[in-house]
Amino acid sequence: MTKRVMLLEEGMADQEELTHSIGNALAELMQAGWSVPAGMVVTSDGCDELCTRLGYLSNEIREELGIAIRRVEQATGAVFGDRNYPLLLHVRTNQTTTSIGVTMSAAESYTIPYVGLNDYTVEGFARQTGNRLYALQCYLTALQHYGHMVHGISYTATVHTGNEKSCTSTEEQLESLIADCKRWIQADGGEPFPQDVYLQLQAAIRAVFCSPRKLDHKANFDKEKEHKGEPVLILTAIEEEHRDSKGRVYTRNPVTGEKGMMGGELPAGSDEEKEKKKENALSLLKKNDAERYADLQQICDLLENRIGTVLEIAYVVTASSIWIQSIQPARLSPIAAVKSAVDFVNEGLIAKEDAILRMRSGDLKACMEQDSPELKRLLGWANEVKELTILAKVELAADAWQARSWEAEGIGLFTTETMLLSPSRTPFVQKMVASRTESERRRGIERLLPMQQADIEYLFETMDGRPVTIQLFDDSWLELVSDHMVFEQQGKHLRVVLSEIHEMQVEAIFRAAVKGIREGYWVRPEIMIPHVEHVHEMQKMRDMVDHVANQVLGEERRHCVYKVGAAITSPRASLTAAQLARHADFISFDTDELTQSMFGYTGQEAAEREQIFGNVFETETNPFQSLDIEGVGRLVEMAAVHSRTRKPHLKTTIFGEHTGDAESIAFIHEIGLSAVCCRPEQIPWVRVAAAQAVIRLSRTDANTKNEDVPTIA
Secondary structure (H helix, E strand, O other): OOOOEEEHHHOOOOOHHHOOOHHHHHHHHHHOOOEOOOEEEEOHHHHHHHHHOOOOOOHHHHHHHHHHHHHHHHHHOOEOOOOOOEOOEEEEEOOOEOOOOOEOOOHHHHEEEEEOOOOOHHHHHHHHHOOHHHHHHHHHHHHHHHHHHHHOOOOOOOOOOOOOOOOOOOHHHHHHHHHHHHHHHHHHHOOOOOOOHHHHHHHHHHHHHHHHHHHOOOOOHHHHHHOOOOOEEEEEOOOHHHOOEEEEEEEEOOOOOOEEEEEOOOOOOOHHHHHHHOOOHHHHHHHHOHHHHHHHHHHHHHHHHHHOOOEEEEEEEOOOOEEEEEEEEOOOOHHHHHHHHHHHHHOOOOOHHHHHHOOOHHHHHHHOOOOOHHHHHHHHHHHHHOOOEEEEEEOOOOHHHHHHHOOOOOEEEEEHHHHHOOOOOHHHHHHHHOOOOHHHHHHHHHHHHHHHHHHHHHHHHHOOOOOEEEEOOOHHHHHHHOOHHHHHHOHHHHHHHHHHHHHHHHHHHHHHHHHHHHOOOOOOEEEEEOOOOOHHHHHHHHHHHHHHHHHHHHHHHHHOOOEEEEEEOOHHHHHOHHHHHHHOOEEEEEHHHHHHHHHOOOHHHHHHHHHHHOOOOOOOOOOOOOOOHHHHHHHHHHHHHHHHHHOOOOEEEEEOHHHHOHHHHHHHHHOOOOEEEEOHHHHHHHHHHHHHHHHHHHHHHHHHHHHHOOOOO
């Protein structure tokens, strides 16, 4: 029989999906004799029924939920919906991670507190607490979270959570705000805030169950529709009658990640104590009640060992015990996020894969300037898992060293325009382009060749043994170095100039290769032809490269295994990629150019349009930041598949601003491209994102296989 609702007092050790959940940890505390609020967990199966029956409860889950509520009523002495002694519930996600592996560092965003308050029960709650101002504040908090979670209504980030009994608003002001909030819910949500507490509970469960996917606009919704959400935890609210003092504690330092409890807020009414002694609730507890302090330490250890993440715990100290009021994943600094994840692996609390999934780009960017052994350990684990090759995009030769320091597996794009058009070299290029005779052009070429050769020699030396992809001069830059007279002539003259620049660059590449080989380096040049549109163009350029190689390499030819590839920058080139592959050893997709071609404007123009017209895209995702999967992504996928059909071992890489986005990386991995090329400073994050893609896909496949296994009822 499928269990849809499980009471904490029953335990849930046999439920695999709840192993690392907050509910399971609380159930263990309860069974060990600690004071824990009564509550229950609605499993994924139970939540699914709430989300698949158009808002109507099935008889089965209605019965199970009703039985569980009555058991909680018996344990607390309060009644759900009663006007005199109302039972109030906090509904929140039960997991510390979402189904796509994003750490829930702000899990309170997926919470609806004080479910059970309405226009009538709020007065009973006011009598219970002896503080109507506080009761109204809790009602307002419940309405704000309900409106946000159920109907997507935004509210100020400074919403009071009802944790403090002190409030600067008057009762009249709060009543006015409550009325406003109910009007917003009816206007934006299309229906009034339900006074029926069971309808509140039903809507809250559905909203929290769906929220990690609904609120994360970068989730892959096609996958998420096929994947179950996480169970929902429901806990009773512990109020003033249980409190002698209260506080909050972090199981580890949320700033540094160091192990050991760290105190949070002070006990209520202790402002004067704070000014005198600068002590928080935890330090006061340690000084005044060593036994309860030891109990709290034991509770923190048990919870952290069970859940495997840094926790923020609200507790209430009574004469006889410590009550655990609430638990949620702590908000961590980037340093603490990385250190705690690695430490949890070392302590055997989580797997390496879970530590990798917890990482976010901001965490790694903030830690990059730190000499963190934990970060190096984490990146090492990512390397063990990832399948994509991570290459660097280099504009200046000096960037190669940074790429090497972050363990780039090669250079995927060296843009020669940046080097040729540097302030010291632009005059030589301009003079060459503006030349009127072949001899003048040749002299210009002869001046530029050693400069270009020196750049490439440095790259080969720095990346010793790793591939170096050098893109030949892009003709779109010629306009920047040519005078008006030259462009009046255009045509044949510019074609000759560009051809001679390309030949000079190829010669510089192979001269640098010869020097590198003779100095003991392993050189792996990869020459990329920019803006290839036609197979004959690719064939012609390939012939030129092979011809120059034969002339320059000589006896070193056997030590220099070079490759020639094409940069795919337009829809036409993508559609004919299989033909280009006949003469190419690799193809590289420029997602910036492809996105611009598909949408008809640049990223900067899109930003300008957005300022004038608002969001110009159908989704919340900007295709110039996160890959347009259904457009550009599918075009890349089709081109890669067709190219590999003609040449199965063809190397396929991708570069552009999208390569810093985790969801784009996940798609690139899924369609089986060979490598990702990103800026040097992005390499650590892209390594982790590539590993996350492998882990998520493997777990999704495992879940799918498990669901497909037939069972006998």
